[in-house]
Amino acid sequence: MSTLKLLLILKRACKVFWEEGGKSVWFKMLGETVYRRLLIMARHLDGDITEIPARVPLTMELLKTTEIDEYLAFRNETDTAELYRRLNEGNCCFVARSEGPIVHAVWAARRRAWIDYLSCEIQLGPDAIYIYDSFTSPGFRGKNIAPFHANKILQYFRDAGYRHIFVAVLPENKAGLNALEKAGPRPFKIIGYVRIFFWRRYFLRVVGGCSNSPMDTVLQLASKKGDWTTCRAK
Numbered sequence: 001m002s003t004l005k006l007l008l009i010l011k012r013a014c015k016v017f018w019e020e021g022g023k024s025v026w027f028k029m030l031g032e033t034v035y036r037r038l039l040i041m042a043r044h045l046d047g048d049i050t051e052i053p054a055r056v057p058l059t060m061e062l063l064k065t066t067e068i069d070e071y072l073a074f075r076n077e078t079d080t081a082e083l084y085r086r087l088n089e090g091n092c093c094f095v096a097r098s099e100g101p102i103v104h105a106v107w108a109a110r111r112r113a114w115i116d117y118l119s120c121e122i123q124l125g126p127d128a129i130y131i132y133d134s135f136t137s138p139g140f141r142g143k144n145i146a147p148f149h150a151n152k153i154l155q156y157f158r159d160a161g162y163r164h165i166f167v168a169v170l171p172e173n174k175a176g177l178n179a180l181e182k183a184g185p186r187p188f189k190i191i192g193y194v195r196i197f198f199w200r201r202y203f204l205r206v207v208g209g210c211s212n213s214p215m216d217t218v219l220q221l222a223s224k225k226g227d228w229t230t231c232r233a234k
């Protein structure tokens with residue numbers, strides 16, 4: 001490793017330590033080497049879904065194929081092939097606009113969902129939705145846009161007959177957790193892997209011990225739980 005690369009890594013580690021604390025640096029180091037995990041938050045769609053007002057005017061719609069270039073400008077780090085993979089697999093993207101431009105977007109998957117950070121796939125029951133890749137433009141953060149939008153999406157899927165919503169988030173992502181908790185999902189399970197060179201052992205475990213929730217079977221790892229699995233590339 002060159003000295004420059006080492007210095008860049010150290011600089012990044014100091015920034016994370018300063019902004020997010022030592023625990024975050026530790027889990028980021030593990031994430032780059034032997035261990036990754038995400039917290040899965042879940043919510044039933046039965047009952048009322050409380051309105052969460054956003055602090056800017058917003059309109060919400062499904063991304064149209066004619067708006068793909070606009071989406072790619074909004075998320076300029078997105079790989080075009082990945083975007084088409086999502087659409088071809090039947091995933092849909094909801095966008096929120098504030099007086100014209102897209103300021104927030106989030107994706108939804110049914111039946112199967114690919115979790116890029118863990119390079120694994122999950123299977124969902126027929127009445128479940130997996131929400132992912134929520135993003136608010138940096139200049140619009142802290143205005144309740146993500147929870148407002150999540151709330152509208154929950155209503156949309158509840159009205160379409162779905163009963164469960166899942167979303168995965170890094171436990172160190174405070175902004176992500178705060179936005180989600182406002183919209184109602186609560187910690188459900190931890191999904192992740194332990195890696196030794198090219199081998200990974202995946203796990204899906206309950207937060208804080210045993211569980212006997214009717215939702216336990218609604219979300220599962222697509223590969224056999226606990227198997228030693230070779231790294232998958234997609």
Ligand SMILES: CC(C)(COP(=O)(O)OP(=O)(O)OC[C@H]1O[C@@H](n2cnc3c(N)ncnc32)[C@H](O)[C@@H]1OP(=O)(O)O)[C@@H](O)C(=O)NCCC(=O)NCCS
Pocket residue numbers: 133134135136137140141142143144145146147168169170173174175176177178179182
């Ligand atoms: C997570 C994210 C989608 C939240 O969107 P949002 O529209 O800002 O949501 P909220 O307005 O509810 O703010 C959520 C939290 O962000 C933090 N926040 C507030 N102002 C902020 C700002 N100007 N910049 C960054 N974060 C801010 C606060 O912790 C806030 O929680 P609080 O309102 O309880 O204090 C957004 O921060 C984002 O796009 N982050 C990068 C991508 C990401 O992490 N996605 C989440 C994957 S689950």
